[in-house]
Amino acid sequence: MHYLGNKKRKFWTVVFLFGAILVAAIIADYLFYYHRIYPGIVFAELPLGKQSKTEAAWQLKRYLQNLNFKEKAVEFTAGEEVIWKTFGELGIEPDIETMVNNAYNTARKGLFFLNYWQRFSLVREKYNLPLQIKVDYQKFRHTLQKAAAHLQQEPVNAKFVLVEDKKTVAIEPDIPGRRLDLAATYQKLQEISVSLSTPLACPIIFRPQAAEITAAKLETLQVKEEISSYTTHILNDNPQRMQNIRLAAEAIDEMVLLPGEEFSFNGTVGDTTAEKGYQPAPVIVSGKITEGLGGGVCQVSTTLYNAALLANLEILERRNHGLYVDYVPPGLDATIAYGSIDLRFKNSLPYAIWIKTFMEADKLTVSFYSTKIPGQEVEIYTTNVKKIPPPEEFIATDSLPRGERKLLSSGKAGYVTTVWRVISLHGREVKKERLSQDFYKPLPAQYLLGTGGAALKKET
Secondary structure, eight states: OHHHHHHHHHHHHHHHHHHHHHHHHHHHHHHHHTTBOOTTEEETTEEOTTOBHHHHHHHHHHHHHHTTGGGOEEEEEETTEEEEEEHHHHTEEEOHHHHHHHHHHTTOSSOGGGOHHHHHHHHHSOEEOOBOEEEOHHHHHHHHHHHHGGGOBOOBOOEEEEOTTSSBEEEEOOBOEEEEOHHHHHHHHHHSOBOSSSOEEEEOOEEEEOOSSOHHHHHTTTOOEEEEEEEEEOOOOOHHHHHHHHHHHHHHTTOEEOTTOEEEHHHHHOOOOGGGTOOEEEEEETTEEEEEETTTHHHHHHHHHHHHHHTTOEEEEOOOOSSOOTTSOTTOOOOOBTTTBOOEEEOOSSSOEEEEEEEOSSEEEEEEEEOOOTTEEEEEEEEEEEEEOOOEEEEEEEEEETTOEEEEEOOBOEEEEEEEEEEEETTEEEEEEEEEEEEEOOBOEEEEEEEESOOOOOOO
16 A cells, blocks of 8 residues: 555656646746747748847838848739839838737637647748738839829710711710829738749729710710801901901810800900911901901801891890901891900800801801701891992092092992891791891991192193
């Protein structure tokens, strides 16, 4: 019995000593690795085990510097387009803090003494710590915006176009554009696994940009066909005057007026300045013909006015010239003077209007396109037209024999007229309105009248 008792005590003594040694080993292990990374954790070929976080961070930083980390490249792709940028240019740096924390936390889930199996696994099979990066968004944004700006595409608006006969309107579809989505590309870059052995590949992400004017939007405007057109002939081939007419016609070309919208000639064409390319040409000022910037622009306003009349639009402001102009009958002209005299009308139709101008060698045409009112006819005519012959004006000169006359300028006849517009629907008159009563001052014919001596008689 005594022998058995001693044997039992020896057994428990051994167990106690073994347990004490084991506990001491566990405590020693715990204390040693409390601030250290477990063995078996490597980054590429760099072992990080048994190192403190500070030591591991220093090792990682030096290792990546030796690999020229900043010279590593990102391959950005957009279809067939490829853009290469270095980590340094993009503000990409290794996220040392996150990598060290990941290394330290490996095999530390749950209670300390329950993680030994994971630690034994690390010794058998190395754990390769993945590379983590951080990106300076502002630097990334600046670099990629500059490098990939040419890949952006501006949207193309839908537009009205004329078919071959110039009487019917079609719609050219819009083309959506695309803009760089730098925030989404930045997010995508951060989600991609990074490797030191292969280039980092990242797609460039775009966001679609719709056109401001879409084909669907133009469809709602109901611009389908020519509803009115008026042509004036350009009688004066003065190149400066032709240039002025062309510039003003281009300014109103392709204007769109929505229902209820008002048009102002001065508001659209603006001042006829030399900076815009307008040149001196004959103009009527205070009942006299003189030279002025933009001479000829009134032929554009006049042609436009008649097209507006034939489209049955509401005229808000219009004034005739002080002198009769030759390119339209009396009463159908519309003068303008920037800042004081304007031509204004309102789209009083239920549909939008598209204005087109056409300039040929000797004529100007303005056409309005919309949807015709079925059965509607518009007639413009004048009544009570009276021609006022130009008076004669004499300038005395002793350079001519007494009583002899020499024509300086032939003058211009004046007119008085009344203008009417009649609207018919399916052949029945539904509206008649007096548009204006216009007076055009006659311009005197000027002569030199001789006051010198008597003319010598011819000898026979």
